[in-house]
Amino acid sequence: MPDLPAVSQFTALLTELRFPAAAAVALIAGVVRGFSGFGSALIYMPLIASIYDPRTAAVTIILIDLVSSAPFTVPELRRCIWNEVMTIWTVSLIGIPLGVWALLVLDPVTLRWFIAAFVLSALAVLVLGWRYRKAPGFTFTAAVGLASGFGGGAVGIAAPPVIIYWLSRNVGAVTMRANMMVYLALMDITVIALYSYKGLFDVRMAALSILLGLPFIAGVAAGTLWFKGTSDLVYRRAAYLIIALAALVSLPVLDPLLQRSAAP
Structure with missing residues (x-):
């Protein structure tokens, strides 16, 4: 782990002209995370990657997200469906290296088009009213974890398969x-x-994680308050919008606009 940053390090980052824009992105990403329980990286990653660079975006969001969301996650430990969460997470550990392998072996642009098309197709089916009526078995739940890990390892998109899994059932917000x-x-x-x-x-x-973490945690707090009293219908519509945004922002055709390279 790195040494603790000096005051001069904070001062240098704060005086950069791009910092206010980055702080605004962190605030918005935090609001989305606090309200929906996911989606912060979908907002944060492409925008911070264009303000700084992809590595900075990837490293800072993972630190910010865990530390800032921890106080709001603890109360959810008693509300979540543990057997499904643990099954999906355990199998995702297999999917992550598979996704990295696909990234190294397959054409990255083709891979990103495929994953975006898959996510949008699944979302369209849900919006049209399809629901998974049966209690999901281990195989189906494990497949979701595999898809989540694969998407995370290949193109940094892990949340959509999992949230689609729960949206497809009669699970409350x-x-x-x-x-x-x-x-x-x-x-x-x-x-x-x-x-x-x-x-x-x-x-x-x-x-940078500490500095951007402050507006992020303020956003998470605001999003958490916003969520209270939200109906299942409003939550589902917000989740649909976030998933669609994730898939659209990941499209290679937007790389020039977001100043990304073709390969993720």
Whole structure:
């Protein structure tokens, strides 16, 4: 782990002209996370990658998300469906390296088009009213975890398969949000361990994570308050919108606009 950042490190980051824009992005991403229980990376990643760079975006969001969301995740531990959350997370550990393998072997642009098309197709089916009527068995639940891990490893999109899984059933907004909060906390811990092993953390990343974490946690608090009293219908519509945004923002055709390279 990196040494603690010095005051000069914070000052240098705060005086950069791009910092206010980054802080605004962190605030909005936090609101989305607090309200829906997921989606912060879908807002944060493409925008912070264009303000700084993809590595900075990936490393800071994982630190910010876990630390800032932890106080709001603890109460959800008693509301989530533990057997499903743990099954999905455990199998996602297999999917993550498979996704990384696909990223290294397959054409990355084709892979991103495929995943975006898959997510949008599944979302369209849900919007049209399809629901999974039976109690999901282990095979179906494990397949969701595999898809989530694969998407996370290949193109950094892990949440849509999981939230679509719960949206496809008659799961209330409170339980759905709790499931996502706990699942993404487990994913954050997993990725932080991998990043630490790869030596991706440094003093600058730590300082920027602290600075952007302040507006992010304010956003999470605001989003959590906003969620209280929200109906299942409103929550579902918000989740549909976030998933659609995730798929659309990940499309390679938007790379020039978001200043990304074609490969994720």
